[in-house]
Amino acid sequence: GAVVSQHPSWVICKSGTSVKIECRSLDFQATTMFWYRQFPKQSLMLMATSNEGSKATYEQGVEKDKFLINHASLTLSTLTVTSAHPEDSSFYICSARDRQVFRNTEAFFGQGTRLTVV
């Protein structure tokens, strides 16, 4: 099956610093990637849709200047949490959709990144 690799798996950073999370599709090309955030005992909340070569589409309530998304190639999207604060501590998960039409509706998830801001 299709593989999505997310890095790092976990990160601890100081308040006020920035953290970059990478999401790579390893064996397929992903024109669209999605970034989710999950707080403990809650479901996945979509943050933004990342499209290769264009600006990301953010969901209502998500600060685009705080959560910078770059999708520079068909296999890589990055999420940068800028000026992180303890309330940004969460589980961040990316997913990618294969550009081949017949597999379009499946979303493959990365392993997630546990961010702790201290």
Place this chain on the structure above:
Amino acid sequence: QKEVEQNSGPLSVPEGAIASLNCTYSDRGSQSFFWYRQYSGKSPELIMFIYSNGDKEDGRFTAQLNKASQYVSLLIRDSQPSDSATYLCAVNPAWDSSYKLIFGSGTRLLVRP
């Protein structure tokens, strides 16, 4: 009204029993429906997807879709302790062309040995 609703549980069943997980959705035009399993601290893994009304079976899992009632369910036969996890229902809304998924809050399943 939430777009995708699930009972949070926990749903507790004995080993070997059938576990029935339910999900309702608000967008009548939704076309694609997914069930994911998520173990604590891990990312979701796809169990099944279903597009057409009726049942779809894959091993011990059966997904059931009723578009008229806006209802999708997942049956797990011969439940095992290793099935204990949170099950997430996800829907691709009809109004969205990017194929993003809207998730329910998940149902926690506990399978007692």
